[in-house]
Amino acid sequence: MSINATLLIQIIAFVLLVWFVNKVLWGPLSKLMEERQKKIADGLSAAEKGKHELELAEQKAKEVLKDAKAQAQNILSQAEKRGSEIVEDAKVKANEEADRIKAAAQAEIAQEVSRAREDLRKEVASLVVTGAEKILKKEVDAAVHNDMLDTLVKSI
Amino acid sequence: MGTVEYIQHHLTNNTIGEGFWTFNMDTIVISFLLGALIVLTAARMGKSLQAGTPGGFQNFVESILDFVSTNVRDAFPGHNPLIAPLALTIFIWVWLMNFMDLIPVDLIPYLYQLVTGDSHAYLKIVPTTDLNTTLAMAFTVFALIMYYNVKIKGLGGFIKMFLFHPFGKFLVPVNIVMTLIEEVSKPLSLALRLFGNMFAGELVFLLIALIGGTLAVGAAALFWAPLQVLLDLGWLIFHLLVITLQAFIFMVLTIVYLGMAHDEGH
Numbered sequence: 001m002s003i004n005a006t007l008l009i010q011i012i013a014f015v016l017l018v019w020f021v022n023k024v025l026w027g028p029l030s031k032l033m034e035e036r037q038k039k040i041a042d043g044l045s046a047a048e049k050g051k052h053e054l055e056l057a058e059q060k061a062k063e064v065l066k067d068a069k070a071q072a073q074n075i076l077s078q079a080e081k082r083g084s085e086i087v088e089d090a091k092v093k094a095n096e097e098a099d100r101i102k103a104a105a106q107a108e109i110a111q112e113v114s115r116a117r118e119d120l121r122k123e124v125a126s127l128v129v130t131g132a133e134k135i136l137k138k139e140v141d142a143a144v145h146n147d148m149l150d151t152l153v154k155s156i
Numbered sequence: 157m158g159t160v161e162y163i164q165h166h167l168t169n170n171t172i173g174e175g176f177w178t179f180n181m182d183t184i185v186i187s188f189l190l191g192a193l194i195v196l197t198a199a200r201m202g203k204s205l206q207a208g209t210p211g212g213f214q215n216f217v218e219s220i221l222d223f224v225s226t227n228v229r230d231a232f233p234g235h236n237p238l239i240a241p242l243a244l245t246i247f248i249w250v251w252l253m254n255f256m257d258l259i260p261v262d263l264i265p266y267l268y269q270l271v272t273g274d275s276h277a278y279l280k281i282v283p284t285t286d287l288n289t290t291l292a293m294a295f296t297v298f299a300l301i302m303y304y305n306v307k308i309k310g311l312g313g314f315i316k317m318f319l320f321h322p323f324g325k326f327l328v329p330v331n332i333v334m335t336l337i338e339e340v341s342k343p344l345s346l347a348l349r350l351f352g353n354m355f356a357g358e359l360v361f362l363l364i365a366l367i368g369g370t371l372a373v374g375a376a377a378l379f380w381a382p383l384q385v386l387l388d389l390g391w392l393i394f395h396l397l398v399i400t401l402q403a404f405i406f407m408v409l410t411i412v413y414l415g416m417a418h419d420e421g422h
Contacts, residue, residue: 010292022241
């Protein structure tokens with residue numbers, strides 16, 4: 001169990017083995033593991049970024065929706081206003097029309113009444129004259145008694 | 157064969173050469189085979205590496221890699237691309253060499269003796285029970301510690317560390333002795349801790365093996381053989397923790413020592 005030349009051989013063996021292990025085992029495998037680690041980290045950060053973008057998009061969508069709703073509300077209220085305006089207009093027009101028709105009818109009625117009255121008066125006058133002729137048994141000279149007849153007619 | 161001979165036989169390396177130029181062939185061959193196993197397995201796995209969906213074995217290796225690099229990040233300040241592969245190599249290689257301890261103590265030596273036809277052939281299959289292996293790693297780490305001490309602190313800073321650390325400028329001789337002891341103790345403690353643990357573990361396995369080997373004769377075997385199995389299993393489970401822990405300690409201390417060498421304020 002003494003120290004001898006085996007020591008030298010073992011030193012050489014150890015140094016060579018370290019070199020080999022570095023070349024075939026540590027080098028490739030640690031590189032691979034590092035790459036994998038980087039890939040995973042990249043993936044995670046990409047996922048994080050995607051999440052963030054999704055959040056932004058959601059926020060934007062919300063805003064757009066809110067805008068659209070507001071616009072729709074606006075349009076709706078405008079339409080309502082316009083509709084009530086139209087209804088109001090129609091009411092006013094209808095009222096006017098009704099008034100107009102009423103006035104025309106009234107005027108016609110009045111005209112009819114006055115015409116009827118005239119007719120009646122003439123009838124009465126002729127009746128009176130006829131009556132008077134019969135009473136007096138003689139012809140009444142219309143021309144002579146015109147003035148009196150007229151006043152009579154008017155008084156009816 | 158007596159108890160002492162049995163143990164001594166198991167703790168003697170199969171050697172070639174004389175004096176200093178002795179090569180412990182069993183240590184060298186087995187540690188080389190285990191190193192080759194690491195490289196070949198890694199190379200085979202490297203062909204079918206998958207970034208997206210790693211399979212079972214790749215997952216296992218990745219978790220070891222993750223474990224090592226976590227330790228490096230925790231204990232090592234700054235960045236040095238050499239530290240992590242070094243720590244990984246130490247962890248895996250030391251663990252595999254320690255694992256040889258868990259193979260039944262007589263199995264491989266017996267097979268070897270059968271193959272060679274020499275019934276007295278020596279074979280010590282745990283490379284980390286050979287001080288040469290643990291010292292080799294410790295000296296390599298020590299060389300790196302010295303190299304980075306000089307590289308990071310500069311030669312002046314390195315000498316200053318010897319002169320003024322830890323007691324300031326009024327106790328320069330004491331400082332030199334203290335720092336020298338501190339630095340030299342690093343590789344020695346690394347090597348001796350691993351060696352001691354593995355050597356002792358192997359010894360206990362041998363002693364447990366002796367229970368069946370020497371006492372189980374005739375009817376007594378009914379008692380001693382189950383006891384040996386039980387003890388062997390218990391020590392094996394405990395030792396599985398020990399070999400992992402020792403590999404881990406060697407790795408972490410290497411990282412820490414190199415981290416201290418990189419620390420400019422030290």
